Amino acid sequence: MKRVFSGVQPSGVIHLGNYFGALKRFVDFQDEHECFYCIVDYHAITVYQDPKELSRQIEDTALYFLAAGLDPQKVTLFVQSDVPCHAELGWMLQCIATFGELSRMTQFKEKSEGKETVSGGLFTYPALMAADILLYDTDYVPVGEDQKQHVELCRDLAERFNSRYGPTFKVPEPLIPEYGARIKSLQDPTKKMSKSDPNPLSYISLADSKDEVARKIRRAVTDSGREVVYRPDEKPALANLLSIYSLCVNKPISEIEEMYRGRGYADFKKDLADVIIQTLEPVQKRYSEYKQSGVLKDILSNGAKRANEVSSAVLKRAKEAMGLSTLIDPVKRTI
Numbered sequence: 001m002k003r004v005f006s007g008v009q010p011s012g013v014i015h016l017g018n019y020f021g022a023l024k025r026f027v028d029f030q031d032e033h034e035c036f037y038c039i040v041d042y043h044a045i046t047v048y049q050d051p052k053e054l055s056r057q058i059e060d061t062a063l064y065f066l067a068a069g070l071d072p073q074k075v076t077l078f079v080q081s082d083v084p085c086h087a088e089l090g091w092m093l094q095c096i097a098t099f100g101e102l103s104r105m106t107q108f109k110e111k112s113e114g115k116e117t118v119s120g121g122l123f124t125y126p127a128l129m130a131a132d133i134l135l136y137d138t139d140y141v142p143v144g145e146d147q148k149q150h151v152e153l154c155r156d157l158a159e160r161f162n163s164r165y166g167p168t169f170k171v172p173e174p175l176i177p178e179y180g181a182r183i184k185s186l187q188d189p190t191k192k193m194s195k196s197d198p199n200p201l202s203y204i205s206l207a208d209s210k211d212e213v214a215r216k217i218r219r220a221v222t223d224s225g226r227e228v229v230y231r232p233d234e235k236p237a238l239a240n241l242l243s244i245y246s247l248c249v250n251k252p253i254s255e256i257e258e259m260y261r262g263r264g265y266a267d268f269k270k271d272l273a274d275v276i277i278q279t280l281e282p283v284q285k286r287y288s289e290y291k292q293s294g295v296l297k298d299i300l301s302n303g304a305k306r307a308n309e310v311s312s313a314v315l316k317r318a319k320e321a322m323g324l325s326t327l328i329d330p331v332k333r334t335i
């Protein structure tokens with residue numbers, strides 16, 4: 001079976017972009033691939049997180065993974081900081097990555113822009129992300145478009161390591177979806193929908209109530225005119241809303257344009273709110289069921305155990321290749 005790895009940061013409420021760009025797709029792999037899905041809490045702390053909020057968000061993110069339809073019997077679901085190999089290989093790969101290539105990461109440029117202070121972790125986190133992926137001999141990494149550059153860096157680091165120290169890592173492939181790879185902010189279609197956006201009107205969270213969804217869609221920016229047509233260059237805000245509609249009902253955009261021919265934005269937006277609500281309903285129901293069941297701790301403990309077994313064997317391989325000490329066996333964690 002081919003291996004799949006991907007992660008989500010517990011840096012805020014999971015939104016429709018994370019759902020269509022990541023979570024929903026994760027489910028599609030679980031029957032025919034060996035999947036490792038990770039809540040990447042070390043990534044989240046590259047910017048300040050309130051400790052209480054962070055531990056709540058770790059739990060919440062894990063619950064949304066399950067609520068999206070992941071079966072804990074089929075996939076390995078775990079929290080990054082429970083598996084020490086991630087931080088260890090992350091450091092080793094920071095020593096392989098160059099200052100120049102880390103400086104070129106557009107996400108670093110975007111997240112550091114205008115900030116008075118920026119953590120070292122925010123700069124080096126793509127090396128940690130590369131470690132996350134390489135530790136599982138991953139074949140495929142399903143991600144949204146914003147993460148493509150980081151997966152490409154991961155490939156470069158794996159190839160550089162292999163050519164310097166001998167074949168050690170499998171070189172993974174990013175899997176970017178044709179649709180849903182970049183859902184935009186509802187308030188500014190030049191920006192992606194993002195968890196850490198301070199304006200909650202910019203995103204639909206998976207936890208939003210029916211009223212909140214309806215209000216956010218009503219307030220979503222649209223472009224001039226009243227024709228419901230998909231023209232991303234001319235009408236980027238409307239194109240984004242049409243993409244969301246199409247993902248919710250799983251129909252091509254052309255069919256939706258046809259449905260709204262001769263009708264205005266108001267009709268379209270009202271129906272869009274309804275299809276989003278219908279998409280969220282089963283997810284929210286499963287979320288509550290999992291939350292009440294109290295099984296999460298066991299699922300994450302089992303996941304950490306399995307992730308630790310697999311990743312420690314790969315870490316050992318990498319330490320040996322580099323000539324680092326392996327007196328403390330990364331698999332057994334004892335001498």
Ligand code: AQP
Nearest residue numbers: 008009011017021022143144181182183193194195196
């Ligand atoms: N707007 C988006 N459209 C499609 N896919 C998206 N993803 C994120 N935003 C969109 C995909 O969701 C997965 C998890 O993302 P992440 O938690 O690693 O962080 P991110 O990419 O930085 O997403 P956010 O929501 O913008 O978080 P913050 O605000 O904390 O940085 C990834 O596969 C990502 O591609």
